[in-house]
Amino acid sequence: MNQNLILIADDDSDVRDLLSVTLEAAGYRALGAKDGNTAARILTVAKPVGMITDVRMPAMNGMELCQLARSNPAIRDMAILMVSGNSHAYDVNAGLGAGADGYLPKPLSPRDLVAQMQTLISKRHLGG
Template sequence: MNQNLILIADDDADVRDMLAVTLEAAGYRTVGAKDGHTAARIMTVAKPIGMITDVRMPSMNGMELCQLARNTPDIKDMAILMVSGNNHAYDVDAGLISGADGYLGKPLAPKALVAELQTLISRRAAG
């Protein structure tokens, strides 16, 4: 895994930029993807320690992206945080069942996002 690298998969450039600024201020390096297929290519090559993915994206949604990550040996252990404007219990359950370690609703609180991501990365690293 690529230490301190976080993949941000979101089709909204403003959200990607906000997440990148927030995470970089917390000491992480980031790489962004505007759709699921681009994120899939990046994660299999760069092998980030974590990924933040939106649920709804073009070409491959966040749930499909989570399933791909969990079924790819080199990256199956990376921390995955799903974010979405869909905060109904069904959506949260579906996100977690697809392989996400955590699920946060939008709008995002930057400090909570960083704390949640750090917790997920620590849990994954501990085994």
């Protein structure tokens, strides 16, 4: 796995840019994908240590992307953080059930995003 690379899968370019700047300020490298299919192709080549994915995207949604990542032995151990404007218990449980390690509601707090991503990566790296 690429130890400081995080993939950001979100169809909103402003969100991708904001998350990229936030993660890069925290010492990560960020790659962006405008939809789930693009993200899936990047995942298999780049093998990032983590991924942040929106739930609703064209071509392949975040739930499907999580399931795809978890079924691939080369990338299934990466940290996955799902973000969405929907924060009802049902939506959170569906995201976690699809394979996400964490779930943050939009609008995102940059500090919370970095803290959550660092924690998830550490847990995955330590095998827990």
